[in-house]
Amino acid sequence: MELSTVRAALPTTSRGRATLLGIHAQSNMVLYGSAKTVLVLPLIGDGSADCYNGHAHNVTAAQCSPNGEWVASGDSSGKVIVWSRNGSRDKPKLECQALGGGVDDLCWSFDGQRIVASGDGRGVLVKAFMWDSGNTVGEFDGLSKRVNTVAMRPKRPFRVITGSEDSTVNVYNGPPFKFAASHKDIHSKFVNCVRYRPDGEVAVSCSSDGTVRVLDGDTAVALDVVLKDHGGSVYAVAFSPDGSAFCTCSADGTVRGFDISTPATPASTFTLTPGGDGPAAMVAGCAWTDAHVVALTLDGRMHCWPASGSGAAAAPSGAPAKVIGGHQKAIVSCAADTANGQVYSSSFDGSLVQWDSDGLKYRGTIAPHGGQSVVALCCANGLLLTAGVDDSIAAWSLPLSMSPDTSPSWRVQFDKNVSGAPKTISASSSGLIAVATARGAALLSGGAIACPCVAPPADCGSDGANAASISPDGKSCWMGFENGKVACMSVADGGASAELVGEALTRHRGAVTAVSYNPSGTRVATADANREIVVWDAVSRAEAITKMVYHTARVRSLSWSLDGNILASGALDNSLIVWPMTGEPVSRRKTAKQAHAGGISGVAFVGGDKLASFGADCCARLWTVPNGIFDA
Template sequence: MRSVSIFANQPTTHRGQPVHLSVDPKQEQLAYASNRSIFLRNIDNPAFSKQYTQHVAATTVAKFSPSGYYVASADDNGIVRIWDATREESILKNEIKVISGRVNDLSWDEDSKRVIAIGLFLIARLGHAFLFDSGNSVGEIQGHSAVINAVSIRRQRPFRAATVSDDRNIVFYHGVPYRYNTTISVHSNFVHDVRFSPDGETFITVGADAKVFLHNGNTGETITELRSAEGHRGSIFSVSWDPSSKFVATSSADHTTKLTWSFSATPSPTHQQVGNVFAGSQMISLSYDGTINYLDRSSAKPTRNISGHQKSITALGISQDSNTIFSGSYDGRICLWDTAFGSARASNAHTNQVIQVEGNETVVYSVAMDDTFRSMDYSSKSSSVSIQPLGDQPRGLAIAGGITIIITNSKIHILQSGKSVHDLATTFEPSSVAAHPLKAEFAVGATDNSIHVYTLNGTMPSEDLAFTIHRSAVTYISYSPTGTHLAAGESSGRITVYSLPDYKVHTSKWVYHTGRITGIAWNGSGSHAATSSLDTNIFVYSIERPSQNISIKNAHKGGATGVRWIDNTRIVTSGGDAIKIWEVTV
């Protein structure tokens, strides 16, 4: 199997904090931090991304070196990793413990040899200047009394550097080695970002006081405050220069990125602009909700918006025609992905973790930990949503023609046209459910290791069969599309396949997972099943040769949460990091 495309998670954002983005020298890739991964995302085609997964803590920032050969990325533990950006295997060049807390920003010098990293200090230093290959010190970062938010190194000689902090000050350094030169106190509130111009003549600072100051790039002296009649009316989080050093763009909590673009007339934190970067003549701005906005000087509105998930993806589904992928995440967001282009329509449908999502060509169905069932008609731009309270925490759902089957901690709910028509109390705790593709029949897995099979007489369920041969809770079950097999996965990673209609064991040799089974999907002919697990791995098993399998090891950092077949040669998987499409030869 090989990876075809990655629909990357959106950049991680934090309320009231800037996000620092980076583009490569060729202006082709955007680098950013998302959960515990770093993504290098193609700017023209966002469906193609490179993922770096070697950080053990939440990542905070990633920056391309001026040469484009390396990326420096950092995390909450104060670790900076320097790795090869040109090779698929991302070979590690160096790992340095720079500070004791979160790294907020870092900057390369023009030679691609020296790096300054800064952030939240818990013990001793606030930042560190070092050689990228050896980690040897090339200066001292000092002069601040609070968390440092950003750093920038002048690309021309003599080298200069500037840092900004929540202590409302700018500190200017001479280098190399980098030494404290002077403190600049012009802002009246937290200073969020600093950037030297590409020509090195000036640098610019922005902050929570909604002010923009221009400074001399050689001496650090403040030249002027940049003012306009249409200035920002909220905290400014980010600033960047265009390649000509003639224009700057600023992103603010007032929902605008100035040069001058407006994103929403409705006040909402989700539209606050928290980061930006120029990619050639094109500007990329980041919204607080993770939306990546493409901007052009000729348009007052974004020319393109890239949406997706910011939190771990917890549920995955696909339409019957395989043109639309459905996904739900820990924060309640539902995304509808175009299989061909990787673009998503995002909706904050739920207020808590999405448990399961299914759908067809026009409607997507979901249940979540907010104890609701929701159906959304996405066939038009103005999606209509129907909400059905469940009164208990849902554990799964299945669609059988016009009937929706929902299991909760103690009941089986039967819905028709989005309305509850029958509730059946259970003597066991349901944990998974699947509907037979050809008959009015469904199966329910339970936490007591049992499986219960029901027949639907109209909308009335009646139990026909129950058996307990599993060793742990049945966490996922799935009928083959031909209706000849049922696969049941356990919390231990073991999968048992039953032959229908008598539910006799066909094989119990699908045992290569070591963690909870989160997904089982059959190909169109029912000859193979793809499986996902919290052990991070994906397997493709064969009915005819149950002892053989095709594996994708470490497919998703933090665990794989779902799998579906797109066609007979491609599968789509989800996890805490992204949605990925794989090419499979069976």
């Protein structure tokens, strides 16, 4: 089993604050944090991301060394870790407790020997240290409030400038760095970003007061230039790689470019608008690489325009050439539409994302339940079925248009006092739909509730069903319960009648978390919170395959290959396992350890030998499961 593609989580954003993207302009890549993961995302090629999961707290800043080999990343605890992009991740180069609070920004010296971190904390708000030893190389006095941003002059003599929430821009000379000057009157609100031009001759600062100021790189004196082109807070600044231009981004939803060939008289050259409605369209961050200008909107999406590294000479314009999308919050469910070559995933923030099965290319995002969390997905019979915490089931025609105006073919509202809140969905080839609910199971047919509630057996508890799966022919349905028992019911009259068959099965020693029929309807797989997976004969209800206890935490998701020869499982232990279902011993299983930091929430075979996985790290991964994978 080989990992072929990683689709990155989107950057964490916060309304009213900048999200400062790290870049390596020559490599055309951006760096940022999402929860406890550092993402290194190439903007050209297939866009498969690199992930680093060494932080114990949420990642808040990341920057690449000038040579592109090392990454410095900081988190909300104030720790900075220096790690190799190409070497071993087991032991980082440096772990340094830089600040007492969260790290907001980082910068490297042009020779790659020093790092400066700024942010919040008790006493120390900025720290400069050697990249490999962590030894401090200066003191940063004159700071009274959170330091949002920091930049180091990319030439000698070294100089560090900082931007703070007390609206000041401070200057420090070194190393060792010591206070040199303070500009208290060039901005009237938070300073959100400061950046040096690549040649070190000019620096630019931007503020929540809507202004952009230019500083002389040699003297650190603020020039008389005051740019007020934006209609809202200005969050970030990014220079073109050749330094002839820079761009800024703002809460007004625009990215503006300026020619700074003559620093005393910057000239506006372009205005870019990512588009969108409401707060989600605010631009919280920007970057400029050799090939792209990037705008990060508040919803986490990155909008990319082709651009030359030569700045204003090749100014971008029009609509973005591509949009990098995905999830900002933990993914909770997934489903594959093999007929149309697409796969869907949903997250806690109510987002539904469409991906192409071929390479997991992003196709769009909608909110099918009005922004409320989508807890379950299922693709069958030309429909995408979604279950939300608004206690409704909606059906969407496939292939699904990802327009915000898309409406469902039908929507059924559950009465929690009768059916209970929906938890999982499955569908038969005949169109009958089984929904596991907080009161048992409900059956739907033709866009209406056929059987509002099939109560669980008395010995299965009163918590309803955790999971349910209906057979391909729609004649039987298996349910799993919190007390570890599994029950089967027969279905008749198009779902209008259902009755329990025999006694509940008692193999599991933990709450049943997933139930799944194989494509032929001859077997049923069940998984539990005690790490065990059992495969049953669907007719005799006898155990067919056992001793599948190789996960080390709760199993969250099961998926059968299209031919039924392989079963995939994902669990909270971060691992993905594929199991042989054609007679080989289960000891021949193949495991991808640490497939998703924080656990796997969904797995789905998407066609051929491709398997998609989704997790709490907000990432999507595509795996190749070749024929003969279980051969000894």
